[in-house]
Amino acid sequence: MIRSLLYVPGNMPRFLEKAGQRGADVVIIDLEDAVPDAAKTAARDALSQSVAMIGGRVFVRVNMNERLMDDAVAAVRAGAEALYLPKVSNVDTLHRLADHLAPLERDRAPIAFVPLIEDPEGLFEARSIAKGPRVLGLAAGGEDLATSMGAMPTAEVLRLPKLMIHYAAKAAGVLSFGMFRSTVDYSDIDGLRNAAREARSFGFDGASCIHPSVVPILNEGFAPTEDEIAWARRVVDAARAEAAAGRGAFTLDGKFIDAPIVTRAERVLGKVQS
Structure with missing residues (x-):
């Protein structure tokens, strides 16, 4: 099971040191939104130490721009299990990335992909993305998806697009991560607990969070009672x-x-x- 995925900024050693002790099924080292531009290269260069420090299952969220290939190569060399790929709008991105990484993976299992759907174009391509190479699961980037539509990230706004992405994942036989709300407000314990249970009732497998206090809520909410x-x-x-x-x-x-x-x-x- 992957019930909980905890984001940790890749440029914050004091958070990375403790990330493996928070009880999350997966730790996502973030090289993207949580890291300022001036610190992105240093965070990438430190991936080998960061992955080893955390232990367990580690994914890396890369930058979906000119930094993508170098970020992905660094994640492979560091021994990460999967890439969290933001702003995926079409399956061609996955094919190009898989082709680029294959020569580096002769001595390890191919690194898996978790595409994040974060705009309307990606939403309508979710079925083909879910069936792309190396896809372990799909997720929606709720904040970005709402912003791309000029909307607010409320449960009502996110429900339909998240369900579309969820159905695409299940049709392809891959994991589906998410809840029908943003997890930015991590202090809303009761709301998060109810949202996790609701998402599991729809067949979602787990969800990500940005604060370790949410990890036990997700672990409980996405596990059978x-x-x-x-x-x-x-x-x-x-x-x-x-x-x-x-x-x-x-x-x-x-x-x-x-x-x-x-x-x-x-x-x-x-x-x-x-």
Whole structure:
């Protein structure tokens, strides 16, 4: 599972030192918006030390401009698992990047991509982007997406575009990250908790955050509850018994159970085991 992804500025050693201890499933070292222009090269040059310092699963958010290729190469050499790619508007960007990095990856697994959809053009290309090379998952950049439309990043504004990106990810069989709200207001604990649970009910896999206090909220919100785990175990156990008796559909706790519901229960248990 990737329930929580914690952004950490790539030019802040005191934050990077503690990032691996915050409980996030993934730490995203940010070379883009969180780093001022004057510090971007130094942050890139420090990636090897930063990735090693964090340990665990590390992604790198690169700059989607003339710095892209150098940022990506540095992330590969530092041993990062994936690139968070902002402002992806078409799949051609992914093909060019994959071709550029392939010669450097003979001794390691190819670095994965997580495209961020942050404008209307990318929104309408989300299906092709999701099916592009190396895509691990998709996410929407809520603040940028709203700004590109001249809108405010409210839950109402973000719901439809985030669902479109989410559906594109699920159609392609990749992960989907996000909630129906911006995470900039990290002090709204109850709002974030409700948003995480809501997003999981739609099938989102996890979400990113910019403050470590949000990490446990996401870890809890995107994980199955104890009641859901217990239900899933009952369903799977009953399904095995019914199958042995030659029955594919049955009732459990007064409710009808058939193949899609069994699959849902198996997926719940799969998340616990992962």
